[in-house]
Amino acid sequence: MNLPEAFRIAMRALAANKARSALTMLGVIIGVAAVILLVAIGTGVQGEITGQIEGLGSNLLFIVPGQYSGGMGGDQAPPARRLTLEDADLISRKVEGVSAVVPVLQGGATIKAGNRSMRVVVAAGNEQGTEVFTSTLAGGRHYRRSEVQVAARVVGLGSRVAETLFPGKDPVGQRVSINGQRFTVIGYYESLGGGLSGDQDSQVYIPVTTAQRLFGVNFINTIVVKAATADDVERVKSEIRRVLTPRYGEEFTVFTQEQTLGLLSDLLGTLTYMLAGIAGISLLVGGIGIMNIMLVSVTERTREIGIRKAVGARTYDILSQFVIEAVALSVLGGTVGIVLGWSGAAAMARFTPVPTDVTPWAVALAFFFSAGVGVFFGVYPAWKASRLDPIVALRYE
Amino acid sequence: MSPVAGREVVLETIGVSKSYPLEGVVVNALCGVDLRIHRGEMVSIMGPSGSGKSTLMHIVGLLDTPTEGQVLLDGEDVSRMTPNQLAALRNKHIGFVFQAFNLLPRTTAQANVELPLVYGGVSGPERARRAVEALERVGLGYRTGHFPSQLSGGQQQRVAIARALVNRPSIVLADEPTGNLDSRSGVEVMAMLQDLNAQGITVVVVTHDDRIARHAERIVHILDGRVRSEEIVAERVLAAEELRSMPPEEVAG
Numbered sequence: 001m002n003l004p005e006a007f008r009i010a011m012r013a014l015a016a017n018k019a020r021s022a023l024t025m026l027g028v029i030i031g032v033a034a035v036i037l038l039v040a041i042g043t044g045v046q047g048e049i050t051g052q053i054e055g056l057g058s059n060l061l062f063i064v065p066g067q068y069s070g071g072m073g074g075d076q077a078p079p080a081r082r083l084t085l086e087d088a089d090l091i092s093r094k095v096e097g098v099s100a101v102v103p104v105l106q107g108g109a110t111i112k113a114g115n116r117s118m119r120v121v122v123a124a125g126n127e128q129g130t131e132v133f134t135s136t137l138a139g140g141r142h143y144r145r146s147e148v149q150v151a152a153r154v155v156g157l158g159s160r161v162a163e164t165l166f167p168g169k170d171p172v173g174q175r176v177s178i179n180g181q182r183f184t185v186i187g188y189y190e191s192l193g194g195g196l197s198g199d200q201d202s203q204v205y206i207p208v209t210t211a212q213r214l215f216g217v218n219f220i221n222t223i224v225v226k227a228a229t230a231d232d233v234e235r236v237k238s239e240i241r242r243v244l245t246p247r248y249g250e251e252f253t254v255f256t257q258e259q260t261l262g263l264l265s266d267l268l269g270t271l272t273y274m275l276a277g278i279a280g281i282s283l284l285v286g287g288i289g290i291m292n293i294m295l296v297s298v299t300e301r302t303r304e305i306g307i308r309k310a311v312g313a314r315t316y317d318i319l320s321q322f323v324i325e326a327v328a329l330s331v332l333g334g335t336v337g338i339v340l341g342w343s344g345a346a347a348m349a350r351f352t353p354v355p356t357d358v359t360p361w362a363v364a365l366a367f368f369f370s371a372g373v374g375v376f377f378g379v380y381p382a383w384k385a386s387r388l389d390p391i392v393a394l395r396y397e
Numbered sequence: 398m399s400p401v402a403g404r405e406v407v408l409e410t411i412g413v414s415k416s417y418p419l420e421g422v423v424v425n426a427l428c429g430v431d432l433r434i435h436r437g438e439m440v441s442i443m444g445p446s447g448s449g450k451s452t453l454m455h456i457v458g459l460l461d462t463p464t465e466g467q468v469l470l471d472g473e474d475v476s477r478m479t480p481n482q483l484a485a486l487r488n489k490h491i492g493f494v495f496q497a498f499n500l501l502p503r504t505t506a507q508a509n510v511e512l513p514l515v516y517g518g519v520s521g522p523e524r525a526r527r528a529v530e531a532l533e534r535v536g537l538g539y540r541t542g543h544f545p546s547q548l549s550g551g552q553q554q555r556v557a558i559a560r561a562l563v564n565r566p567s568i569v570l571a572d573e574p575t576g577n578l579d580s581r582s583g584v585e586v587m588a589m590l591q592d593l594n595a596q597g598i599t600v601v602v603v604t605h606d607d608r609i610a611r612h613a614e615r616i617v618h619i620l621d622g623r624v625r626s627e628e629i630v631a632e633r634v635l636a637a638e639e640l641r642s643m644p645p646e647e648v649a650g
Contacts, residue, residue: 005515016503307499310460311560312488312516314481390460394499 003324006317010325013297024293025333027286028373032337032366033344034279039362040345042272044355049268050261059230060132060257061237063087063223063244068253081251082219085208087244088126091225095239100131100226105211105219111204113165113176120161121203122178124211125224132224135200138162140172140187143207151209153183159191160201178204179214233257276362280369286333287373294326294381305385306393319386326378327371334370338363404435406469407567407599408457413466413476414622415452426452428622429466434568434601439594441602441610444619451572453619454603458491458570459483471567488517492561494590496573498553500545506532506556507541513564531559535589551582558589562598569593572603581643587612588636612636 014021065083088103095101105124110117125133127145135158143154155176162171171185183206192200212218227236237254244252255263298305305318342363345356415427426449434440434457442457444450455461456468459475462483468476475486492513493499500509510528514520519527532538535555545553554574561569571590575583591612594600602613610616611634618625 002518002520005520009515012504303499304501307501308512308516309484310458310487310493310499311513312484312564314484314516316481317516391455394460394495 027289028333029337031283031286033341035366036341038275040356044357046268048355059227061225062255097232100128102224103220104222124208135189138190148207155183156187156205158201158203162188287377291377298385302396309390315386322382327374330374408434409469411467413463439600439613441613443610449622490567492566492569494571496576531563
């Protein structure tokens, strides 16, 4: 008996039990769709986040207090000393080839205008903040150097904040209160659109000095430094170290854009593999479902096996018939799963802020894994079928 | 004169014994059976249940191998062959007709008849042609696309006979072929087997029913796992004549 023949026999057997075949396939369909979808989310998020960081330009450096080995995770001791505005000052005065030095302080706050209010993230920097933040002005202006110096209560609103507090109105010149303190709106920003950065639209931008007063602190979280050119990054990094070491010893860390990217993509890559692994488990469960149903099928069709053997089917003929049935179930399920997972990923990218990216390797992996599942879990029932004694099988009621 | 005189032996068992363990006790189903089946003859193997005739049928049908003794098919010893070798021999040499018909459900008459050809490596139009031809031979040329569930018992058994014939076997082995049929269908099936035998096909009927056994030229009586006697049938029951004496068939559907 040749392969197309065995394939036709298998297809006829599957068609004879449509509901059961469909339910058995469902396990594989869900498994494969889950692999495709979750890997698509993982890859999509990874792509978007690294894209965003790259969008800032590759010549940024970030200074944070405390020691980071550069590895992932792990418990970091709380920094002994926070960075201050003086450090930022020092760097801008003493390091050459730097086009912007931005001290950054962030914190949560409640913003109110009339009877409207919302929770926002306050992102505070200096007048050079526009060099390192991605937001684009939609109207009004950024705060100026003089406003930073006097800690003026001026604020720029993210697009969602502006829409929420002043729907249909130009917010520039309006009064708002942040944590009970009165501010004047001097500008508002364009929406950064969906994506995971969606909450940048819920940020408000104020001078760092104002923020220190607002939160009652004298430190800053981070200093962002922009090197004049990408070639300067390494030199700027070592100069920053030279400037800060006398003040902090080893208790600070300078990340370059490249390092940050590496760290993040490591983390997100691991996350993607984890998602794929979890989805893979459901694929495995689908495979066990196939084995289960094939075992039932072999028992049910004992007499059929006996008849086939009586008229001349060899061990190999019966074995291949049942393996092909199992593989057909899993490959058919895998194909439907790929279509579903792919459409799910496309729908998700279209209708939710979660970015997705269906990669060919995930599709290929899911497909071949599902076929493999069919072979692996189909062989044992098929082997059992092929070993049946025709006399016993013919007598089976 | 014996009806088998001068005929070539197609299958022969020499001192065939079969024993198997059953719940810890060794059961001797057959003890030294010598049997010769000649080309073109119609022979009955007859015995009550438990006599060992089923075991003998399995060995003659190459579904099983003896514990002792030899089975010669066309002079070749097949008693020590592997299951796969036996499957190939069954495919080529043995056509089975079972009491329970044993057609594949949800499979058309033609596809059922094609089954031995599938495993015999015959494909394409040749296979379909031979299946249809075999169905025509049993008078079911107009039912090729019907499923077993759409056929009467007699018709199903005729499909089974067509399946047994399709690979031009050396022996058609019929195990209680009328056991599940009403009397008229039973006679029709026996008439068909006699008719095929008249066309030169070797037919072995295994039965416990004396009247069915008497359709053959020769009866081998089996009791307690041994050949008790062989009998040349003096007055063969001719199923075709029986049919004529029966009331006409009520034509339904």
